Amino acid sequence: MLQKTVIVAASVGLLVIEFLRIDNFKAQNPTSSSRAKGLGIEFVRIQGGTFEMGGLTDNPDNLPAHTVTLSDYEMAKYEITVGQFRVFVEATEYQTTFEKYWQEYINNSAQEFLFIKGVSWKKPGFPQTDKHPVTCVTWLDATAFCEWLSQELKQKIRLPTEAEWEYAARSRGEKILFCWGNTFDGRKLNFADKNTNYKRSLDDFDDGFPRTAPVGSFPPNALGLYDMAGNVYEWCQDWYGEYSAAEQTNPIGPPLGNFHIVRGGAWISEPTYCQTVHRDGHYEDRTYTYYGFRVARSVR
Numbered sequence: 001m002l003q004k005t006v007i008v009a010a011s012v013g014l015l016v017i018e019f020l021r022i023d024n025f026k027a028q029n030p031t032s033s034s035r036a037k038g039l040g041i042e043f044v045r046i047q048g049g050t051f052e053m054g055g056l057t058d059n060p061d062n063l064p065a066h067t068v069t070l071s072d073y074e075m076a077k078y079e080i081t082v083g084q085f086r087v088f089v090e091a092t093e094y095q096t097t098f099e100k101y102w103q104e105y106i107n108n109s110a111q112e113f114l115f116i117k118g119v120s121w122k123k124p125g126f127p128q129t130d131k132h133p134v135t136c137v138t139w140l141d142a143t144a145f146c147e148w149l150s151q152e153l154k155q156k157i158r159l160p161t162e163a164e165w166e167y168a169a170r171s172r173g174e175k176i177l178f179c180w181g182n183t184f185d186g187r188k189l190n191f192a193d194k195n196t197n198y199k200r201s202l203d204d205f206d207d208g209f210p211r212t213a214p215v216g217s218f219p220p221n222a223l224g225l226y227d228m229a230g231n232v233y234e235w236c237q238d239w240y241g242e243y244s245a246a247e248q249t250n251p252i253g254p255p256l257g258n259f260h261i262v263r264g265g266a267w268i269s270e271p272t273y274c275q276t277v278h279r280d281g282h283y284e285d286r287t288y289t290y291y292g293f294r295v296a297r298s299v300r
């Protein structure tokens with residue numbers, strides 16, 4: 001009897017040890033999907049609808065205004081951070097376009113473009129923490145991040161379309177030039193303020209940040225999305241193309257192009273570039289210390 005008890009106790013003990021070992025193993029070796037879940041990307045559900053995309057200014061880039069209808073979708077509340085991008089890099093040993101192919105990097109300094117060697121998302125040339133938005137990522141890098149995350153989470157994660165981005169920035173398509181309304185307010189975004197010391201800086205404003213700011217440092221827009229104006233430009237899925245006046249439903253941009261869209265302006269931008277309708281773009285394999293991204297997903 002005693003012998004049996006000892007054996008049972010020993011077995012239970014071994015089981016406990018085994019559980020502990022498994023738990024320990026899990027803690028030290030998280031599966032890739034738990035790593036992806038651990039990114040903690042928060043999404044905001046956005047009810048679709050019909051709006052007049054573009055227009056609001058006389059800039060030909062955002063003309064003509066045209067009617068766009070969107071289905072429901074979700075956008076990340078924040079720009080993707082350095083910490084989140086690092087999880088992806090460590091899981092995949094991914095090398096960004098610039099780490100692989102570019103030894104030199106064009107970086108905006110105080111007054112002009114300079115070539116600086118060795119700049120990357122890890123070391124953009126200014127201080128950053130894991131809570132700052134990732135920069136120096138190309139459209140290819142942003143897309144690779146989305147593809148990895150889609151596999152890990154077993155759901156399609158992607159860059160927002162340009163129409164989704166603008167509709168969200170305009171709080172479901174309102175006729176507002178800035179995320180909060182029509183009047184510029186230098187306290188509501190990280191842009192080229194007096195700290196930036198750049199030729200476009202507005203010295204009358206002090207937003208507290210010379211370069212990037214931790215995501216969510218400024219008030220969200222009415223939908224609860226942060227940094228839709230300023231901080232870093234955000235890559236969208238679409239190729240850059242001229243707008244058509246035709247009505248469109250869930251547009252995805254032209255089939256081909258030279259540049260991919262970026263939206264929202266950045267820490268280096270003057271207010272005009274932080275407007276909801278402002279469009280810019282770049283080659284898929286180029287980037288700056290002020291380009292980043294946020295992710296989106298369709299609602300099934």
Ligand SMILES: [Ca+2]
Binds near residue numbers: 190193207208
């Ligand atoms: Ca600033």
Ligand SMILES: [Ca+2]
Binds near residue numbers: 232
């Ligand atoms: Ca932004």
